[in-house]
Amino acid sequence: MGKQKVFKLNEYRKKERTVSGLEPLDNGDRGARFPPPLNKVKAFLKEQKWLLLALLLTVLIYLLPTPRGLTVQGKYALGLWAFVIVCFLTEAVPLPMTAMLIGCYQVFTGIASFREAPRTFMDDAVIFIMGVLMMGAMLMKYNIHNRVALFMLKLCGARIERVILGIVAFCAISAGFITEHAAVMIMLPIGVGIVSLSGGYKKVPNLAKLIMLAIAYGVMIGSVSAPSGGARNALMLGLLSSLGINIGYGQWMLMVMPFTLIMIPIVSYWLLNLFSPEITDLSGTVQAIREEMEADGPMTNQARMALAIFLAVVVGWIFASQRFGVGNIAMVGILLAAVLRLIDWSYLQQKTQWGVVLLYAGAISMGKMLIATGAASWLAGQFLHLAAVAEVTEGVSLLAVTATVTALVTNTMADGPTVAVLGPIFLKVAELSRTSPLVIGVATSLASAFSYLLVIATPANAIVYGPGFLRAQDFLKAGGVLFLISLVLTVAFLGSFWWRVLGVW
Template identity: 30%
Template sequence: MLAQESAPTAAGEKPSPALNRAQKIGLVLGPSLCLLIGLFLRPAGLGPDGVAALAATVWVAVWWVTEAIPIPITSLLPLILYPALGLGSVGDVVTAYADPTLFLFLGGFIIAVAIERWNLHRRLALTVISALGTSPPRLVLGFMLATGAISVFISNSATAMMMLPIGLAVAKQIEDLRRKNGEAPDDNFPTLILLAIAYAASIGGIGSLIGSPSVAIMAGVASSALGIEIRFFDYLLVGIPLFFLFTFIAWRILLRVLPPGFREVKGSRELVRSQLAALGPMTPDERKVLGVFCTTALLWIVYPFLLKGVVPGICDAMVAVFGALLLFLLPSSRGDRLLDESALQELPWGVLLLFGAGFCIAQVFQTTGVAAWFSSFLAGLAGAPHILVVLAVTTLLAFLTQITSNTATSAIFMPILASLATAMGVAPAGLMAAGAIACSLAFMLPVATPPNAIVFSTGLVTVQQMVRAGFLINLAAIVIITLVATFWIPLVWGY
């Protein structure tokens, strides 16, 4: 402790925490496995370049999973390893870090920053909660729908952080009202609200291509490795129904596992409405941001039908960047713009680097024959029933992601699932979507996903409560994802 305190640091900086046991192991294990695979692995059907690609990717995967160094920095490792091993020039490798999907996410992130800066997210949340009522079941459902709706377009972590103080304030005020009415405190209710926020933040992320990094990686790998374009609107046909279905199931399970001890509280409806009234009427700047958001969303839906012949090359990424640029052009009532350069400091650049690394791995797997090798290696599964393979993949990733980074897990497995689908002779989009969605639904442990950690940090949620509710939601999600990927996705996507 003293050594850490005496270590010199720059002004205002905190000393970096010491590496934990897993990080120390990963730091050595990654390059060691890379070396061993490169020197001794000679599988039939995989050439030297394929072995080198596999070895380098194992190094990256180990550092991702153990977080030996920060995940975004590990995501730059392919820029060093792949060219150094003769798998392409830096110029070839770096093209993956400029995949159109990254610009779709970049535009979405910028729009999300504007929504947060101008407080639209809080207004939306309170409006939904107020509309649904304030009995415990309705209040929990209101928090889940509000949190999930925001998380469809804003990062899960930011959504959970934004909703946490609202949830804590409402829970505290309701307990105060119950105390004034002479009623006993209900220990389950605050926990119920917090878990509703955490789970809904993760569930909302699967609603759109820009809601969850895992889903975005799936779309990017499908494009770069298979030439399949999953458009924003196409994904909504899957993501939005799943969002509502998972929200309903999680709501019912939470009420069963943590039943509230009261039915209604006098004055609770007025409490929520007073918070909404305190925001005042919607300002002109809020209206402008809402207008940009609605315009962008509308263009994502209609451009394939109305603009393809007018604007050659238009795509989801173009629309997202167009919406983002508008926010830097439109004036605000303060005399500046709706967004300025400082907004760039709030963007999750590390997530974009992780996307780039995932797309880079998929690209190198294709060019070096690793993808084809996986296909032949997995050919034995070709006779297995499709639904059982989807079930196995979904189950594996749904539980693996409880202890590993959702995004890193998706980046590692998406190229593998693309190869598996090829080996089975089935449409790859459904299998990859099942894996990506499973990676996004980590409900059981505080370490599984940032929203879980955020609500756990309050001290009002125990690990046992999270495991009990999360395990049941995970089981239900596995069944639903399997059925949707097997029957619904091929029907609505056609690929």
């Protein structure tokens, strides 16, 4: 009779560990020695590491002593500022939910009451973004974007390099005269249409990112080229005028337009190399647009009315935005379209990216909070103090510091408030240091457009984020290099060469 092992010790041990809730222990697998609850905790910590980092920074700032010159509420505001930056860079929390946290934080820390905090979420810029998204949905409903896209592709050709250069150039040049809001509004439906007819985001993700960022960065580099390009420019003109420095429309363009013209090919080249498109020839897209338009037949009367409303809104933005605001003008257009039965509420409800609206509302609220608590002014003062310690007190070095500070701040709050907060400080510093206030002022306004890094930095970023083609990290990935190039170009070319040639300092 052969030997038979009646009791198998290894199997018994495995069974015992299973009954007790522990993983079977394998001598060759040291990673399995932790019980399931500990594994789950470990996995949670790994998954939520960025959220935990954001919370840690906030708690640390909250517990630190309040620095001299900063109020307690200002310190709490800086804690939220740090939390939001980490979340927007890493998407540790869905971006619209991060925006909701901004209001809750203000109430619980006593920065604002539960009645005041919701009011900070409302601004003309928020209404504008909502109106733009609705207007884009209306244009796409009647395939107007396809007609404009076909016209643009006929001008640029079907090669992707020429198309991207054409998008960046159109957005940049038009943004100086019809405001960046209108330029984004015109180009966004075209970009979405090209992506859709090229196979959709899942088939051409790089092409989708490439086109969306070309639109956003195109209007960014062009909105500073003329005083009419944005509120920041008009605000700086007013600040300079209060010092007795009057600068004309043409002089402003002469000082800043070279920056825009140089950046157009740089932005195009960088984005094309960073997001290598899956399709290099859009001939198939052109043919698809033609076939779709032939199937639809000629423009209907409803499509013509929709186009007329859109053009009227653009004209209103150009000539009446200073009086009525871009948001109100956009909403009048949407209301008119609804009255004429061109769109209905159920359609707008489905096609509007409400998360984007909430996201930018939160950004506006945070910007107002940083200003109201004095945190923004304190941050600017600390940067300038560090510059003074480093003996950076005048000339090109002062220009470099003020431009860098402005560019960093503008990525966490809108460009208009950035100039409103930093402009008076920097102009005063320029006066005291015997540096041209004109140069420092124009450079501050220019650097406030370098909103390359965060979704919340400018309405253009928030709008192109809406279709869902981009992640928050894409802005940091693509914008980091352009951010540095723009600063170097401002300081090394404009400040050190071009403005001296013009004799402005």
